[in-house]
Amino acid sequence: MTLPELLRFALRGLTGHGLRTALSLLGVSIGIASVLVLTALGDGAKRYVVGQFQSLGTNLLIVLPGKTETSGSFGIGGVPNDLTLDDAEAIERFVPQARRVVPVSMGTEEVAYAGLSRQIAIVGTSPDYLKARQLRMASGEFLPADEFSRGAAVTVLGHKTARELFRGEDPVGKVVRIGGWRMRVIGVLARQGVKLMMDFDDVAVLPVATGMRMFNRPSLFRILVQVHAHTDLDLAKQRILDLLIERHDEEDVTVITQDAVVDTFSAILGTLTLFVTGIAAISLSVAGFGIMNVMLVSVSERTREIGLLKAVGVARRQILAAFVTEAAIISGFGGLLGLALGFALVHLGVRLYPVFEASPPVWAIAAAMAVSLGVGVVFGMLPAWRATKLDPVLALGRR
Amino acid sequence: MIHLAGICRTYQVGDQPVRALVDVDEEIREGEHVAIMGPSGSGKSTLLNVIGCLDRPTAGSYTLGGREVGGLDDSALTQVRRHEIGFVFQFFHLIPRLSAAENVELPMVFAGVPRRERRQRAAAAIAAVGLEERAAHLPEQLSGGERQRVAMARATIMRPALLLADEPTGNLDSKSGNAVLEMLDELSDNGLTLLVVTHNPKVAQRADRILFLVDGRIAKRVAGDQVGELVALLTEDD
Ligand SMILES: Nc1ncnc2c1ncn2[C@@H]1O[C@H](COP(=O)(O)OP(=O)(O)O)[C@@H](O)[C@H]1O
Ligand SMILES: [Mg+2]
Numbered sequence: 001m002t003l004p005e006l007l008r009f010a011l012r013g014l015t016g017h018g019l020r021t022a023l024s025l026l027g028v029s030i031g032i033a034s035v036l037v038l039t040a041l042g043d044g045a046k047r048y049v050v051g052q053f054q055s056l057g058t059n060l061l062i063v064l065p066g067k068t069e070t071s072g073s074f075g076i077g078g079v080p081n082d083l084t085l086d087d088a089e090a091i092e093r094f095v096p097q098a099r100r101v102v103p104v105s106m107g108t109e110e111v112a113y114a115g116l117s118r119q120i121a122i123v124g125t126s127p128d129y130l131k132a133r134q135l136r137m138a139s140g141e142f143l144p145a146d147e148f149s150r151g152a153a154v155t156v157l158g159h160k161t162a163r164e165l166f167r168g169e170d171p172v173g174k175v176v177r178i179g180g181w182r183m184r185v186i187g188v189l190a191r192q193g194v195k196l197m198m199d200f201d202d203v204a205v206l207p208v209a210t211g212m213r214m215f216n217r218p219s220l221f222r223i224l225v226q227v228h229a230h231t232d233l234d235l236a237k238q239r240i241l242d243l244l245i246e247r248h249d250e251e252d253v254t255v256i257t258q259d260a261v262v263d264t265f266s267a268i269l270g271t272l273t274l275f276v277t278g279i280a281a282i283s284l285s286v287a288g289f290g291i292m293n294v295m296l297v298s299v300s301e302r303t304r305e306i307g308l309l310k311a312v313g314v315a316r317r318q319i320l321a322a323f324v325t326e327a328a329i330i331s332g333f334g335g336l337l338g339l340a341l342g343f344a345l346v347h348l349g350v351r352l353y354p355v356f357e358a359s360p361p362v363w364a365i366a367a368a369m370a371v372s373l374g375v376g377v378v379f380g381m382l383p384a385w386r387a388t389k390l391d392p393v394l395a396l397g398r399r
Numbered sequence: 400m401i402h403l404a405g406i407c408r409t410y411q412v413g414d415q416p417v418r419a420l421v422d423v424d425e426e427i428r429e430g431e432h433v434a435i436m437g438p439s440g441s442g443k444s445t446l447l448n449v450i451g452c453l454d455r456p457t458a459g460s461y462t463l464g465g466r467e468v469g470g471l472d473d474s475a476l477t478q479v480r481r482h483e484i485g486f487v488f489q490f491f492h493l494i495p496r497l498s499a500a501e502n503v504e505l506p507m508v509f510a511g512v513p514r515r516e517r518r519q520r521a522a523a524a525i526a527a528v529g530l531e532e533r534a535a536h537l538p539e540q541l542s543g544g545e546r547q548r549v550a551m552a553r554a555t556i557m558r559p560a561l562l563l564a565d566e567p568t569g570n571l572d573s574k575s576g577n578a579v580l581e582m583l584d585e586l587s588d589n590g591l592t593l594l595v596v597t598h599n600p601k602v603a604q605r606a607d608r609i610l611f612l613v614d615g616r617i618a619k620r621v622a623g624d625q626v627g628e629l630v631a632l633l634t635e636d637d
Contacts, residue, residue: 009508307492308494310453311451311486312481312506313480313557315474393454
């Protein structure tokens with residue numbers, strides 16, 4: 001018996017049992033589609049968060065005052081040394097891997113203009129902040145290139161801050177009051193959206209020295225260090241640590257890589273993906289049971305048919321081949337249908353929520369196809385497997 | 400052609416053995432036309448199934464054309480069923496989703512007969528049983544008599560030397576029954592070895608010999624002139 005003959009016979013089997021075929025197809029394709037959609041969701045969530053971190057700048061080291069491991073005891077006095085602008089300058093001078101060194105001091109103050117006011121986050125920093133945090137300008141200039149210690153009375157406003165306070169007026173060149181200080185607005189940031197818990201649309205950015213004076217705090221909030229290449233991170237981290245230990249006479253700072261944070265989140269999200277995949281696997285096996293039921297319901301009918309085939313001299317392996325072909329057609333075709341359905345749904349989802357760049361991972365597609373083929377073939381073949389072992393008269397059944 | 404020696408077939412129903420055939424010895428020559436009669440449950444179908452290689456005896460020896468059937472493996476049995484034996488069932492056993500012609504073609508499909516030849520032979524066989532018009536019909540669209548004619552065409556399409564029919568007219572009215580019987584007679588006249596299980600003395604009358612089964616044993620063998628006498632006796636009983 002040739003392959004085309006086999007296919008023809010199997011197809012007659014499928015078209016001859018329209019309802020059963022349709023139900024099996026439905027079972028397989030829903031299973032596959034749900035695997036695709038669910039894993040795409042998990043994967044999309046992961047990409048989203050990783051993307052958020054990357055939008056905050058790459059190859060970044062963050063220097064924090066205080067040592068996280070030994071909570072409670074800092075040196076003899078129990079209080080860490082301040083993280084100062086001099087520290088930042090030292091890093092800039094002595095750590096060759098550092099491409100940008102950006103001191104940051106943070107606070108919250110009231111920003112007022114013409115009777116309107118907002119309580120917002122104030123960031124005191126240096127001009128390189130713009131590049132290190134990958135921010136863009138809407139109008140005007142960012143902070144002037146100065147030495148860290150020169151604190152001009154200028155500010156750059158976030159997109160929303162400018163909109164709310166100025167109501168359509170051009171803020172550049174106007175004077176606002178920040179915590180009672182008069183500051184000239186020199187620029188407005190472009191709309192950034194919320195980047196990982198920090199709202200860059202509702203801020204006022206000022207020179208770091210100005211900020212430190214305004215908040216009356218001797219220590220920086222942190223120092224961002226952007227290195228030239230990803231491979232520089234570890235070395236730079238060590239150098240910075242060594243340098244600051246030498247300057248402070250003790251280890252009272254923490255240096256973390258932003259990538260480490262990303263990695264942690266990735267791991268969490270990997271778990272999420274795994275979880276989602278678990279759900280997918282369950283949905284796939286539910287679909288599998290569906291197929292199995294549909295296949296098994298017809299066992300008595302099919303057993304009689306197999307008995308007849310044996311009685312007219314069809315060989316066991318021919319019968320098995322016919323049934324495997326039939327099952328493979330169902331699950332293969334159902335699988336393709338499911339892929340189409342799944343991709344369509346994912347595509348639709350991405351259309352509706354463009355920030356969510358979801359796509360089903362290749363391994364999930366492969367696994368889904370493998371399982372559906374496997375389940376389909378095994379359970380499609382099971383009745384044949386058992387029935388072909390019977391003597392024809394038993395398979396034919398008594399009436 | 401067929402040689403049975405000490406054939407037993409015991410079914411196990413729970414822990415109760417049911418002895419469907421007990422020590423059956425019989426010799427059937429090539430070209431013979433034999434009827435098998437007996438009360439319901441006497442083992443007629445079981446005997447026919449054993450001879451047709453659809454069932455295996457639990458004891459005894461069965462030789463077909465000089466070969467011991469008990470010694471054949473699955474693929475050899477497949478060949479025997481495919482080429483040497485045709486079987487007609489009381490309940491037709493056509494495949495419902497295949498047309499009349501496709502049902503007739505079925506044994507040839509798996510025997511590897513080329514498509515064109517298959518088509519021609521199936522069409523000829525369908526025509527020979529008077530169903531040209533209905534070749535494309537599904538079994539459910541055919542009457543009982545027509546279905547049994549399709550089944551006859553299927554049973555003979557591989558040109559077997561032995562045709563077995565288990566109550567072939569049992570589910571048919573007398574008119575379609577007669578048509579089937581005439582076809583059987585014709586096959587027998589052409590030299591086919593024919594075994595027919597029947598309850599009907601008029602069917603048995605056409606045979607050269609009658610085997611009479613009771614409780615799984617051949618209780619009586621009737622041949623030649625005695626066939627008519629026995630049949631007359633049985634018919635009076637009715
Ligand atoms: N598959 C089976 N399982 C159990 N008992 C069976 C089976 N087939 C037949 N029998 C028993 O074997 C005996 C002979 O059956 P059968 O050959 O069908 O009789 P007949 O065809 O003469 O009516 C009966 O008692 C029947 O109940
Ligand atoms: Mg019977």
